[in-house]
Amino acid sequence: MxxxxxxxxxxxxxxxxxxxxxxxxxxxxxxxxxxxxxxxALVLNRFNATRRLATADQKPMVRKIVEEQASRIYRLMRHVADGFEAAKSGGTGPEQIIIPILKGMITVNAHPGPTFNRDGEETMLGSLEAFTDDIGLTSCSPANPMST
Structure with a gap:
């Protein structure tokens, strides 16, 4: 035993x-x-519910849903940038140019309260534009997606 x-x-x-x-x-x-x-699953249900809206009402609703996820999107962008930096640290190639650009795109301005800096805002708006185009909506008007 x-x-x-x-x-x-x-x-x-x-x-x-x-x-x-x-x-x-x-x-x-x-x-x-x-x-x-x-x-x-709740967010997906809300996206699916936009299909029942009039075409003119879809874009504002999709934008609202996405904007509500801004902090999650920021964390994802931060994770990607940090992972890229960790994987490429000490390199001497183009990654040494890309890393500061990535970090600059995810810098958050504290005042008047949390907003992406200009580069981050442009990246977020470009992503939102691509997302809405991908699901068949018309283009989005510029606005700061972090200011919800």
């Missing part, structure tokens, strides 16, 4: 090998995925 490890030895092994941290990270990722899926 094999005797079980004492609890403190098991915990010490879990901590030293990092398995506890990995398990916790995996759990947090699953929770975040579930939360994201649940929230995005």
């Amino acid at each position: 094999v005797r079980p490890e004492p609890l403190h030895a098991h915990l010490a092994k879990t901590v030293s090998e990092g398995t506890g941290q990995k398990s916790l990270q995996k759990l947090l990722e699953r929770i975040e995925e579930w939360k994201f899926g649940k929230e995005m």
